[in-house]
Amino acid sequence: MFDRVLVPLDESALAEQVLPHVVVMARLGDKSITLLRVLEPPTSAGVEQPTDPVEWQLALDGAHSYLAGVQRRLEEVGVKADIDVVEGDPATSILQHMHDKGIDLLAITTHGRGGMLGHSLGNVASKTLLRARTNVLVVRSLRASRGQVAELPDVVRYATVLVPLDGSLRAEAGLAVAARICDRDSAAMMLTHVVEGGRPIRRRLPDDAELSIRTEYRASQRQAAETYLATLKKELGNGSRTVDTTVVSEGDAASAIDRLSSERGVDLTVLTAHGETGSPRWPYGSVALHSVVYGATTLLVVQDRPEAELSETHTEKAARERQGHG
Template sequence: MFNKILVPLDGSSLAESVLPHLIFWTHLTGAKMILLHVLEHSTGAGQVQSIDPIDWQFRQFEAEAYLKDVYRRLREAGLTGSIDQVLVEGRAPDRIMEYAQEHAVDLIVLSSHGHGGLSGWNISSVVQKVVTRAWTSLLLVRAYQPEHQNWQAFQYRRILTLLDGSQRAESVLPLLYRLSQKPEIELMLVHVVVRSDIPSRVPLTPAEHDLIDNLVERNCTEMTKYFEQLKARFSNNVQTRVLINENVATALHQLVEDEMTDLVLLSAHGYSGETKQPYGNISTNFISHSTSPLLIVQDLSHQEIEPSLAERLAHQNDNERRTMIYNDKDETLETLS
């Protein structure tokens, strides 16, 4: 369950599309909310431009006033829990990621687009960078979906979650149990049995087709039993689906569309348990291609996720740069003395 929810806001109405969702999850979990605004330096031709101190101070006042206004509107919408307002400076993706890691944030709530406006890309470049390195649970709201005017009345009607029988995928179960206590929400547990052909340069024999059919049938039977066991732990507003398809993501996207799903709930990783990326193949696919709000529960700790080569080299360069700065200061002090 979530204890700290980080909400990056850039001052745009698109970024604020997350606020109704935020109120729902804060009420459900009782988590502390952190409103974060990153004050970025203007750049030009790839370099940071000189800063006018008066203009910079004015921008700080504006940012502080904006956070206070969001705080006021959340209180007026009935939010009674703890709400912090944080203003930091720097590049937005870096500051968001650093704050989340340094303050043990459980969930980052992001709008797919912000002050840069809507584009043909399903998520903005800032969101893409945060998703790649945040290593936390993630709630991604699609800014191009219709806006919810009444924050207090916002409610999910149908939530779809994928389960593959693995312990990692079951990291969503505590949330599912809490959601199942709300009778107005319909939960749908889904598993996709992959029907794979045997690689062959010649047509398969009848015996080989039977082997594939028997394996698919066995997997369907086992997952049906598994779902029946899970349903016994929840209330009556839980449905189950066992699908057969050659592609898991394709089957899920189609089901989300057919069922008019309000939210897709996924574990970051599933049966494969791959730890080289913060999110597995299915989660990454839904980040990039889904049009529904998406909640990904991170099943790995920060320490379990392997940093990429780019991250390791960047960290090494930062350390070398700091060492050079310290050495230069020491040499300067020695010269002055």
């Protein structure tokens, strides 16, 4: 499970939509929760500008006062949290804080004070999530809010929790946390597997033999998937936990998961950052990355690889080398 949770807030109502979900995570066990506000120095054309000391102190005081107010609201529903205010670029500061404090769950909304403007991820969320090397809880701030949330609901409940699985042990890393969430909320756990057949060469039409082989292969894979999910259902099911299974035979995994989430009214999707073919060269495999960027439901990505195993991206390496030459 998660021991240290970081919740970045920018004083916007959109960013505060993460808070009810933080309450859910906090109630799964003892957690150290930190509310973080990053104050960005004023810039002009990308160049940092001098800041009036009095105005900056007022901004610091305002940020502390804001976080203290959120802290009190969380305490009213039984959740304790620390607060921290730092100066710098928001995404860089969030990532640095995660590294320095050993954060193992980042809880963040897709959009903040910059608004939605049609983008799947806001600027800060995009820069932070795509470089995060830990577990992440992504809350879709797709509903407009007016003003800050005055009160937090006593409980937030997930009715249906989707757990996509590709048959690998790595993909099963999210089952334990999904089970705990389902037990807490008496939610139904939906296990799903997407059967993906081999892609044909499009510049020629397949002959009858090839079509027959492909059809037999998909049928065999579907049967194996149904057996696999049935075994997991038996292992995970108990007197009070409802476990459903679904095998999807159409489309690629990312699209099928997104479609299934919408059709079944899924409240939370839990999946691992990598599956069978996941490479440590990137923080996320293709399915997880698609879900982070384009998904429509609240998403919990369980990072299945230690941070030390994940390689730097090409951009991160270039930036580090450039700093070394400065």
